[in-house]
Amino acid sequence: MNNPTRCFDDDGRAKRTGTWLTASAHIITAVIGCGVLSLAWAVAQMGWIAGPIILLVFSLVTWFASALQADCYRNPTTGKRHYTYREAVRSILGGRKFKLCGIAQYSNFVGVSIGYTITASISMAAVKRAICFHRMGHQAGCHTHNNQFLIIFGILQLLMSQLPNFHKLSWLSIVAAAMSFGYSFIGIGLAIAKVAGGSNARTSFTGVEIGVDVTAAQKIWNIFTALGNMAFAYAFSMVLIEIQDTLKPNPPENVVMKKSISVGILITTFFYLLCGVMGYAAFGNDASGNFLTGFGFFEPYWLVALANIFIAVHLVGAYQVFVQPLFDFVETQCTTKWPESKFVNAEYPVKLPLYGSYTFNFLRFVWRTAYVILVTIVAMIFPFFNDIVGLIGAFSFWPLTIYFPIEMYIAQGNARKYSWRWISLQVLKYGCLIVSLVAVVSSVRGLVVGVQNLKPFQSVS
Template sequence: MNVSFPIESGRPYATDVDDDGRSQRTGTLLTATAHIITAVIGCGVLSLAWAVAQMGWVAGPIVLLIFSLVTLYASTLQTDCYRNPTTGKRNYTYQEAVRSILGGRKFKFCGLAQYANFVGVSIGYTITASISMAAVKRAICFHREGHEAGCHTHNNQFIMIFGVVQLFISQLPNFHKLSWLSIVAAAMSFGYSFIGIGLAIAKVAGGSKARTSLTGVEIGIDVTQAQKVWNILTAMGNMAFAYAFSMVLIEIQDTLRPNPPENVVMKKACSYGVLITTFFYMLCGVIGYAAFGNDAPGNFLTGFGFFEPFWLVALANIFIAIHLVGAYQVFVQPLFDFVETQCATKWPENKFINVEYPTKLPLYGDYNFSFFRLIWRSSYVILMTVIAMIFPFFNDIVGLIGAFSFWPLTIYFPIEMYIAQGKAGPKYSWSWIFLKLLSYACLVVSLLAIVASVRGIVVGVSNMKPFQSVS
């Protein structure tokens, strides 16, 4: 049963504030769906052809579909955690929901998992955006010099360009100011997904002789038996990462208008978002595998399985870079808000932390400038940029982030909060047993994928010099 509390305080709405006294929320089903698509369709989509190739025609699509169904199911449980079912009080963040429903050590564990994931996403998106920007330069070079030319370029310059862009955008004060950015980013994700799918279809229609099989890459031909196992586990981490948005679900829900009830709108947004992304994921994974076969590159738009038309390949990578500018902010803004709120609470009299200076910016309007925000957020972006230069391993970083965050944030906490609210029935009931078994099964998958991704990073570090990433 969905319970809504449109008015908590018993007073009518002011024209510019909501029932909790905060600035009036203006989010709708459209903007929430856009936020979800922006968060979900990121660099994960680019690795799906490779992931399917590790598992083959049978297991690849089935495992991808299982991840989508599990993510959708868990997200619908999570939407009912935004408001307290008794008092109607809002939980503004994922952590607040865990603290109010589960409390104690679980709240601290949630914070560790959530913010560690935000850091990982920041690094992963910086790496991916730089590779895509480098791919634009390489696409033009291949067109001019021929497909046999190396056209290699260092990624560091593009990592720094992406970092500089984030330095400016990160100064936007809060998550509620990002609806326009998410809509633009979502449009970009549709653009490069369609281009990737179109190029893969053209490659298949043109008589691609890619070698495929029911079980994917072949032992003894493509990989050793041990490599096959490690690659499958990393691929599962990639698939988990492709659906990661639970850690910002509550924050997205907090942007919605209170009428209709937020949980009702958010359930629809989750359904639309996951349905749309799964459709694209299946096309990218399956058609990408058909086009490239067992030799599918880790990133199917920057691995240059496609060379022509060069301008379309370049355009797709431009779309990726623009999309990741917005996606980076969707994930990192909750971390910014957490640190700034904690500092303001701990040092309420500190002017450096709490004083803001009203000013007007061109093309933006009124803006409250904060020295603390400037220094803290800039330091974070610079640190993430430097780390991305040291560990530029696309598939392994993506797999590690997905594996690390999937179980605790997408599965464990939504299920535990659902059970704690009494919605799963009595202990040891069939629904309670089902939820517990689902949680344990996902834990095993996550642990195995973490081990495989860490192994891949260790192997990668041993074979390259830091700050020498080349596309």
């Protein structure tokens, strides 16, 4: 007779099997996404001094705030688990802040879904263009419509979105993390080869030059957008609690999660610095918004194509890491509201080849399918890479990565009011607010300018 404790944890849920390794893989998958592709451009806006320093500052701030957040997984008095970020905010802060957190978190999930769909389609198109450049010559236009690739990515997500829950994604995150290492290494290698071969790129301590590359106003706006791009590069706090909820209870989850946070951010920062710095060294002030699809690299064409395949595969997994908590929230709300509905609650076991036993649910099928289709359509209408990335990063960084973790840490009694620790946390909180606000304004401006020349459903790489 099976021992039920072998199948369930003390809260009655399916036994958690996650380790620091799987949690690190989830973090790397969530962090190293399309954000890494814009870092060469971001460093180019700030130059050799400010660019790497600000990138390091973002990594340290994210690491610090994430460590505070990891301590919020369990209630310090009762030991009760908080299964989601919103649940932690509701339990510790309550009321209005809980509602604000929900708006910020789920809006960000939608934004990330759109951003990843756009980026994946651009990378898929870049594979076709790399082959075209090799056959037709580097002066050929080789332009291709992105819509077909947006649809392909959308179909893949329709299939992947039917996975029942976040706990089924460990294998997908490990594959996606491997892909992120792959294209990061390729991008870094191509940049090093270009520099070693004598790229003759124009670089400077202050980045793009006023009067040569941009106007004074453009320089300021681009720096603000670059701040949003860097913030987006470290966006994973909104799924941190969900990742932590996959861990075994022994050793304590917060101890294991802090180790995973340190490993994940250390690895990603190393790659970010290499991608940003080497990308800037290779292309200088002319660095494109996406340095693997801007075609500063042409040969070896197969390696450029392979890097973009890795990006697309990675984003299939990263999309799911961010969107599964949104799926779970909507489905939980529906279950609570309509507990007797078979459409909402009935599960039908189905045997699938290569997968095994799968439970089909009508609500899950209809809702998730509709969501993916809607996101794909929006991505086809607004295909702006840098400004979308900057807006998502700027909008989500302050409330989700900084404000709520600090507020929860203080509310748990870890910082006495007007003590040096409390004052330091307030300075950090409001300093990051200013950075986020200017980045939001800049990205919105960029989107407004882009929409003025927009031809819906005519995205071309």
